[in-house]
Amino acid sequence: MRKSFKFLVFILLASATLPILSFNLNCTHAQPEYYGKVMEDNIYLYSQPNDSLENTLFEIPKSYFVILQGNAENDFYKAKYKDVTGYIKKEQVSPMNGKPENPHAVSSFRVFATEGLTLYSRPSSENSKDIILVPYLSENIEYYGLCNGEISIPEKDGTWYFCKYSNGKNSYKGYLYSVFCDKLTKFEENNENFPLITGDLFPIENSSIRGLSPAIQVVIILAISLPCAFILFLLIRPTQEGKKADKSEKSAIKTKFKRKRKCDYFEFDENDL
Secondary structure: OHHHHHHHHHHHHHHHHHHHHHHHHHHOOOOOOEEEEOOOOOOEEEOOOOOOHHHEEEEOOOOOEEEEEEEEOOOEEEEEEOOEEEEEEHHHOEEEOOOOOOOOOOOEEEEOOOOOEEEEOOOOOOOOOEEEEEOOOOOOEEEEEEEEOOOOOOOOOOEEEEEEEEOOOOEEEEEEEHHHEEOOOOOOOOOOOOOEOOOOOOOOOOOOOOOOOHHHHHHHHHHHHHHHHHHHHHHHOOOHHHHHHHHHHHHHHHHHOOOEEEOOEEEOOHHHO
């Protein structure tokens, strides 16, 4: 009777735990991704879902695509251009039902500053981190997009290039002042077009739990699952009484078949057969 009760409790706890584990697996499914085309000039990728100047990364070249990865606050999409992840305004990108062959502009340039040119973490030589010094006449620096920043040379503009510089061992991304750059290769307009997607790309889940951050979801799942696992362990673990009963039963069996010695020979009790 006791074993039947334990088995019933085990089944009930397992039935309660499996939906939780299933929910956790469903939450880890990757979000779908869509390509969104930039149809106008002056469309920027931001480091945060906010279009303030300090959050501006660079301008996305017109007619090219970003990968839309999900909703963000303030009517932004989480988006990726090449290998840079950021945010783009929903109203400034056109989601399309298709995969372009050439989603990103391919362009490069050269540095001609005689003493080299410093790659900065922001489009400014002040309040910015020095990443690396790009040597004189370095070529094939990968261009991502331009950004307005500090005017470092009087009577010049404040255009900076967001780019990636590789020295053969490592790659570095940051900003170079365009006044000391030349030979920027021209990229043609991308004429790839697909049917527009209307409606919400990433519908908001109705479940309030799904709206929580991944860290909070993990805490909730662990808080429910661990007590269930502990109770199951207590139910399955052999009790002290059970261990003693097993030992007594083994001892009785061993005694029952033990040979009895009488004088110089062994005899077996007929009851042992």
